[in-house]
Amino acid sequence: MELATAVLAWGVSSICRNLASNDSWGICPQRDISAELRGTLSAKAQIFLPGSTEFSQATNRWSALSAPSINIVVVPSVESDVAETVKYANAHEIPYLTVSSGHGSITTLGSFQGGIEIWLNRLSSVEIAADGSTATIGGGTLSKTVTDSLWAQGKQTVTGICECVGVLGPGLGGGHGFLQGRYGLVSDQFVSMNIVLADGKLHTIDEKSDLWWAVQGAGHNFGIVTSVTSKIYDIQYPDWAYESFIFKGDQVENVYDSINKYHLNNGSPPVDIMSYSMFLNIPDIDPDKPIIRLFVLQEGVKAVDSAYTAPFHNLGPISTTASSGSYRDLNGWLGGTLTSPPCQKIGLVNSHFPVELQSYDLSAQKKVYDLFASTTHQTPALNGSTILFEGYPVEGVKAVPSDQTAVPYRASNLLASPFIIYAPSPATPEIGEIATDLGRRMRQILHDGSGQTEQLAYVNYAFGDETLESWYGHDTWRQDRLKALKKKYDPLGKFSYYAPIA
Numbered sequence: 029m030e031l032a033t034a035v036l037a038w039g040v041s042s043i044c045r046n047l048a049s050n051d052s053w054g055i056c057p058q059r060d061i062s063a064e065l066r067g068t069l070s071a072k073a074q075i076f077l078p079g080s081t082e083f084s085q086a087t088n089r090w091s092a093l094s095a096p097s098i099n100i101v102v103v104p105s106v107e108s109d110v111a112e113t114v115k116y117a118n119a120h121e122i123p124y125l126t127v128s129s130g131h132g133s134i135t136t137l138g139s140f141q142g143g144i145e146i147w148l149n150r151l152s153s154v155e156i157a158a159d160g161s162t163a164t165i166g167g168g169t170l171s172k173t174v175t176d177s178l179w180a181q182g183k184q185t186v187t188g189i190c191e192c193v194g195v196l197g198p199g200l201g202g203g204h205g206f207l208q209g210r211y212g213l214v215s216d217q218f219v220s221m222n223i224v225l226a227d228g229k230l231h232t233i234d235e236k237s238d239l240w241w242a243v244q245g246a247g248h249n250f251g252i253v254t255s256v257t258s259k260i261y262d263i264q265y266p267d268w269a270y271e272s273f274i275f276k277g278d279q280v281e282n283v284y285d286s287i288n289k290y291h292l293n294n295g296s297p298p299v300d301i302m303s304y305s306m307f308l309n310i311p312d313i314d315p316d317k318p319i320i321r322l323f324v325l326q327e328g329v330k331a332v333d334s335a336y337t338a339p340f341h342n343l344g345p346i347s348t349t350a351s352s353g354s355y356r357d358l359n360g361w362l363g364g365t366l367t368s369p370p371c372q373k374i375g376l377v378n379s380h381f382p383v384e385l386q387s388y389d390l391s392a393q394k395k396v397y398d399l400f401a402s403t404t405h406q407t408p409a410l411n412g413s414t415i416l417f418e419g420y421p422v423e424g425v426k427a428v429p430s431d432q433t434a435v436p437y438r439a440s441n442l443l444a445s446p447f448i449i450y451a452p453s454p455a456t457p458e459i460g461e462i463a464t465d466l467g468r469r470m471r472q473i474l475h476d477g478s479g480q481t482e483q484l485a486y487v488n489y490a491f492g493d494e495t496l497e498s499w500y501g502h503d504t505w506r507q508d509r510l511k512a513l514k515k516k517y518d519p520l521g522k523f524s525y526y527a528p529i530a
Contacts, residue, residue, distance in 0.1 A: 061100060061120075061122075062075050062077060062100065064116065065100075065102060065112075065113065065116055068112040068113075068115070068116055069102070069104070069105075069109045069112055069113070070104075070105050070106050070108065070109050071105075072105035072106075073102065073103060073104055073105045073106075073109045074102075074103035074105070074150075075100065075101065075102055075103070076100070076101040076103065076147075077100060077101075078099070078100075082101075083098075083101055086098075086101040086103070086127070086145065086147045086149075087101065087130075087145060088130065088373045089130045089131075089132075089133075089373060090129075090130055090131040090132075090133060090371075090373050090378055091131075091133035091376070091377055091378040091379065092375050092376060092377050092452055093133065093135060093138075093377040093378075093379055093452070093460070094134075094135035094136075094137060094138030094492065095137065095138065096125055096137045096138065096139075096140035096141070096145075096525065097140065097141045097142055097143075098125070098140075098142075098143070098144075098145040099142050099143060099144070100144050100145070101144070101145045101146075101147050102144055102145070102146050102147070103147050103149070103150055104146065104148065104150065104151060104254075105150050105151075106151075107151065107167075107222055107224075107230060107254035107255060108230060110146060110148075110151075110167075110224045110230070110252050110254050111224045111228055111229060111230045112228075113144060113146055114146075114224050114226075114228040114252070114522075115228035117143070117144050118226075118228050118522070122143050122144055123140060123142065123143030123144070123522075124143055124144040124145075124146055124522070125137075125140045125143060125144070125145055125146070125525055126145075126146045126148060126252045127145050127146065127147050127148065128148050128149070128167070128168050128193075128194035128196060128197050129149075129168075129170060129192060129193050129194045129197065130373065131190075131192065131193050131194075131197065132197060132526060133378050133379060133380065134490050134491065134492045134526060134527055135379075135491060135492030135493070136492045136525060136526060136527060136528060137525050137526060139525055140525045146252065147168075148166075148167045148168030148194075148252075148254075149168045150168065151166040151167045151168040151169070151254060151255070152166050152168050152169045152170070152173060153165070153166040153169060153255075154166075154169060154173060154174055154177035154178065156178070156181055156183065156260065157257075160181075160183065160260070160262075161259065161260065162219055162257050162258060162259055162260060163177075163178065163183070163185070163257070163258060163260045164255055164256070164257045164258075165195055165196075165255060165256050165257075165258060166254075166255050167194075167196055167222075167252070167253050167254040167255055167256070168194060168196075169194060169195055169196075170191065170192065170193065170194055170195070171187035171188050171189075171190065171191055171192075171193055171194070171195055172191035172192070172359075172365075172366060174187050174195050175187060175191075175355070175356060176356070178260055179263070179355070179356060182262060182263055183260045183261065183262060183263065184207065184260065184261055184263050184355065185207070185211070185217055185258055185259060185260045185261060186203070186205040186206075186207045186208055186211050186212065186213065186214050186216070186217055187203075187205050187214060188203055188204070188205055188214065189204065189205060189206060189358075189359070189362070189364055190359065190364035190370070190371060191359050191364060191365050191366045191371065192364070192365075192366050192371035195214065195256075195258075196253050196256060197488070198214055198488050199213075199214035199215050199217075199218070199247075199256070200215070200243060200244075200245075200246075200247030200248050200253065201215075201245060201246075201247070201248065201486070201487040201488040201527075202214065202215050202244070202245050202433075202435040202437070202486075202487070202488070203215055203488065204418065204420055204443065204486075205420075206302065206325075206327075206355070206358055206420075207355075207424075208420055208421065208422070208424050208425050209297075209298075209299040209300065209302075209420065209421025209422065209423050209424050209425075210261075210299060210421075210423070210424050211259070211261065211424045212424040212425050212427065212428050213424075213425055213428075213435060215243075215244035215245060215247075215433060215435065216244070216424070216425075216428055216433070217258040217259040217260075218243075218244060218256055218257070218258055219234065219257045219258060219259060220232060220233065220234035220256070220257045221233060221234075221243065221253050221255065221256040221257065222253070222254045222255045222256075223243070223250070223251040223252065223253050223254065224251055224252040224254060225250070225251045225517055225518070226251065226517060226518040226519075226520065226522040226523065230254065231251075238513065238516075239513060239517060241432070241433055241434055241509070241513075242434050242509075242510060242513045243434075244433035244434055244435060245433050245434030245435035245436065245487075245500070246434040246487075246499075246500055246510055246527075246529065248487075248523065248526040248527060249510075249514060249518065249523050249524065249526070249527070249528060249529045250513070250514070250517055250518060250523060251517070251518075251523060252523075263355075264328075265300070265327045265328035266354050266355065267327075267328055267329060267330055267352065267353075267354060268325060268326065268327055268328075268329075268352065268353060268354060268355055268357065268358060269325070269326050269329050269330055269331050269332050269350070269351070269352040269353075270323055270324060270325045270326070270332060270350065270351060270352075270361050271323075271324050271332045271337045271340075271348060271349070271350040272321065272322065272323045272324075272348065272349045272350070272361075273321070273322045273324075273340045273341075273343075273345040273347075273348050274313065274319055274320070274321050274322075274345055274346045274347045274348075275319065275320040275321075275322070275343065275345050275346060276314055276317065276319060276320075276346060277307075277314070277317045277318055277319065277320065277397055277401060279320065279343055279344075280320060280393050280394055280397045281390040281393060281394055282343050283305070283320055283322060283340070283343065284388035284390055284393045284417075285388075285390055286339040286340060286343070287303050287305070287322075287388060287419065288387050288388050289339070290335070290336055290339050291303045291324075291336065291419060292387055292419070292441060292442075295386065295387075295441055296423070297419065297421055297422060297423075297441065298336075298421065299421045299423045299424075300326055300327040300328055300329075300421065301324070301325070301326055301327075301336055301421060302323075302324075302325045302326075302419060302420055302421060303322065303323070303324055303325075303417075303419035304322075304323040304325065304362060304416075304417070304418055304419065305320060305321060305322040305323065305416075305417045305419075306320070306321050306414045306415060306416050306417065307319070307320055307396075307397055307400055307401075307414060307415045308321065308413075308414040309404055309411045309412075309413075313346060316405075317401050318397070318400060318401050318404065319346070320397075322340065323361065323362060324336050324337055324340070325358065325361070327355075329352075330352045331350070331352060332350070375451065375452075376412075376449055376450065376451055376452075377448070377449065377450050377451075377452050377460070377463065378447070378448075378449055379447070379448045379449075379463065379464070379467060379491055380445045380446070380447050380448075380467075380489035380490070380491060381445060381446040381447075381448070381467035381468060381470060381471040381491050382443060382444065382445040382471070382485045382486040382489035382490065382491075383444050383445070383471050383474045383475045383478070383483060383484070383485060384437050384440035384442070384443060384444075384483075384484040384485070384486065385440065385441065385442040385443070385444050385474065385478050386439075386440065386441050386442070386478065386479075386480070387441065387442070388417075388442070389474075389477030389478060389479070391477060392473050392474055392476065392477020392478070393477075395473050395477070396415065396446075396470045396473045396474055399466070399469060399470060399473065400413075400415060400446075400466075400470060403462070403466045407459065407462050409450050409451070409456065409459050410448065410449070410450050410459070410462070410463055410466065412449040412450065413446075413447060413448045413449045413450070413463075413466075414447045414449070415444070415445070415446045415447060415470065416443075416444070416445045416447050417442065417443075417444050417445075418442065418443040418444075418445070419441070419442050420443070422440075422441055425438050426438055426439070434500060434501075434506065434509075434510065436484060436499075436500055436501030436502075436503075436506065437484050437486060440484065443486055443489075444474050445486070445489050446466070446467045446470040446471055446474075448463045448464075448466060448467045450463055464491075467491065468491075468493070482497070482502045483498050484498055484501070484502075485498040485499060487499045487500070487527050490527055492527075496529065499527050500529070510529050511529060511530060514529045514530050515530075
């Protein structure tokens, strides 16, 4: 009897340690976590509880699929607040999850069920060093804030391509950006960072740390970056221009054949040219089939060089537009501003199914177009979906040795991503199954057409069903190195919700 009582007490204690909010079963001693946390945090730190407008804002996510379940939100006002929150959570065995802009859509986040969200939005700052070569950026700073702050001082750096996402979310997974042709990925700009590790301590690390390799490409697995010092550059080419084209679907093979010939340039695309295209349904243009929209963007000019646009004019597009401006206009042209529909959190499911490519296989492009067209026609709830084809300049990315960071996709020339969007409804649960099946099938078609045996998935776009090898590379040494570092720095798996290594 005494043994049974002891076992029961141990079980209740274990349950109670992992409840981060009021105990609905009524079996646990009441702990006022909010009050306990407040005693450890700075005066300006905030705590939001369920039922408040602030809690809803802090926990609202861009994608409704497999969203994490949050019991309490801590909003640090200084970097040490993050460390104190982690120490408290560790002491009471409460899970914690870091959020910047809330745009992560990977399904592995759904494994976080009950715990503390650490919302970094108040750790937003950009401080330029006296010598003008670096800037220290707060862990919750949005890309737009970084771009605008630097631009005002005649500087710029590589950020993600949407204003509404943070710098560090994409950066910890490598991070594509408009300027990567010259300077490399977002993570290639990192010089040092302040990071709270699983031990609850705030550390400053740089290239002298064995962890430095891992945080550039797999950083979500190792800690909470509260600030990063990154390289910045004088603005050399303030002018940018674009031309966009709309084609009917029967031109799919011709469009991508022309991109292969005139933009990819046998795997060495020009450093100043980016192609960005998509399949999408616009009934006002074509009521029956998706259209193809192509953007050709060029740095340092007031009009895109006709060598990169004439082949598309020759195909007879439905319509064309052109404009010029500065680097700060790029998100407006592509629909990635703070107020653009793709940045809004309105309860939709937004799922990517990414695959890395070297060039466009014309047969695969046609197959994936036909599948997209037929499925969205048969299932109108998926009509808001698209397929993105991102052709960034890659010279700066490939200039960094492939073994220098945990980024596995430096050799790739293109990023393709079926992007499935729909409004979830309990009345039509089958839509989710159809959507996931469509995304997986299109991803497989594109990979099969690539001729590559090994499939790589850009981890910042990952759906969540990919393999570790797809996220972090197929080389055995990469996997072994990541797992060894994970065992060393996070043996209990505190940071194992976003594309987890273990």
